[in-house]
Structure formats: C-alpha cells, structure tokens
Amino acid sequence: xxxxxxxxxxxxxxxxxxxxxxxxxxxxxxxxxxxxxxxxxxxxxxxxxxxxxxxxxxxxxxxxxxxxxxxxxxxxxxxxxxxxxxxxxxxxxxxxxxxxxxxxxxxxxxxxxxxxxxxxxxxxxxxxxxxxxxxxxxxxxxxxxxxxxxxxxxxxxxxxxxxxxxxxxxxxxxxx
Numbered sequence: 001x002x003x004x005x006x007x008x009x010x011x012x013x014x015x016x017x018x019x020x021x022x023x024x025x026x027x028x029x030x031x032x033x034x035x036x037x038x039x040x041x042x043x044x045x046x047x048x049x050x051x052x053x054x055x056x057x058x059x060x061x062x063x064x065x066x067x068x069x070x071x072x073x074x075x076x077x078x079x080x081x082x083x084x085x086x087x088x089x090x091x092x093x094x095x096x097x098x099x100x101x102x103x104x105x106x107x108x109x110x111x112x113x114x115x116x117x118x119x120x121x122x123x124x125x126x127x128x129x130x131x132x133x134x135x136x137x138x139x140x141x142x143x144x145x146x147x148x149x150x151x152x153x154x155x156x157x158x159x160x161x162x163x164x165x166x167x168x169x170x171x172x173x174x175x176x
Contacts, residue, residue, distance in 0.1 A: 002035045002054040004112050011052050013160040016059045018094045024136040036062050046112050048150045050157035053113045061154035063090040092131040097155055101126035109163045116174050119167030127151040
C-alpha cells in the first residue's frame with residue numbers, strides 16, 4: 001500500500017496536472033485510484049484523499065463513502081458496520097469548484113498529510129463541483145456541511161495548499 005505523505009514532502013506543494021480524458025480509463029490512472037482508495041481505507045479517521053497525498057501530481061480526489069452512512073456521525077464511528085453497508089467512494093477527476101456560497105463559517109479541520117495537527121478553517125457552507133468519474137463521465141455535485149468542506153479541502157490540495165496555511169487555533173492532538 002502507498003504511504004500517505006506528510007507536509008514536508010514537495011509534491012504536496014505542487015499544482016497538479018489535469019488528467020487527459022483519454023487517460024482516465026487507462027491502467028495507470030485506474031491503479032492510482034485503487035491506491036488512493038486503499039490508502040484512504042487504511043485510516044479510520046480519513047474522509048477523503050487527494051492524489052498528491054500518495055505522491056501523484058494529478059487532479060484526482062476521492063471522498064470516502066462512509067460519510068454517507070447513516071451512522072457516520074455517531075460517537076462510536078464506523079468500526080462495527082460491515083463494509084457491505086458502506087456506500088461506494090466518490091471519485092473526482094479534474095474537479096473544479098463552480099460555485100461557493102457567500103455564507104462561510106469556521107470549521108474544525110485536520111488532514112491525513114498533516115498528522116496530528118487540527119485547527120479551524122473558514123469555509124463556505126455550500127460548494128458545487130464539476131468533475132469526471134472513474135469512467136470518464138462528467139458530473140456536477142452540490143454539497144453542504146461536511147461534504148462542502150471536503151470539496152474545498154481537497155481542491156486546495158490540488159493547488160498545493162494545506163489547511164494549516166490558512167487555519168487558526170492549530171493544535172497538536174495525538175491519538176489516544
């Protein structure tokens with residue numbers, strides 16, 4: 001499994017390249033998507049991952065299907081839920097935020113590539129993204145709440161921006 005890179009790695013500060021539409025279904029891009037999904041699943045607290053986080057400077061991010069499970073926000077987490085009950089991950093290739101709400105709020109945030117720092121970021125409450133799925137089909141998805149925050153966090157990764165670049169009240173919280 002590919003290791004999740006940490007904030008010191010140069011690829012996390014690069015602006016990524018779009019994936020050419022003719023390459024989406026190639027073994028190379030499909031392998032990167034599988035590696036991203038595997039790396040994301042290896043992290044109990046992970047909700048999304050961008051390609052640069054495992055070393056690929058491509059415009060791809062994945063949102064874990066677990067955030068759509070009815071029990072996701074419960075205190076005990078998802079460890080007791082059989083995998084067959086968790087919705088599929090969402091794949092976003094060449095994502096572009098097409099709309100952000102003017103209404104914003106400070107939200108708690110962390111990152112798999114900025115272990116174990118957490119802080120508050122000022123994010124739009126709603127976001128709309130246009131992207132391609134793993135089959136090369138174009139789609140647009142609107143979101144609010146956690147998913148809107150994820151859209152903004154992950155598209156920042158694709159521009160070489162880490163949440164700590166604009167967060168406040170950043171603290172280290174080691175796992176218990």
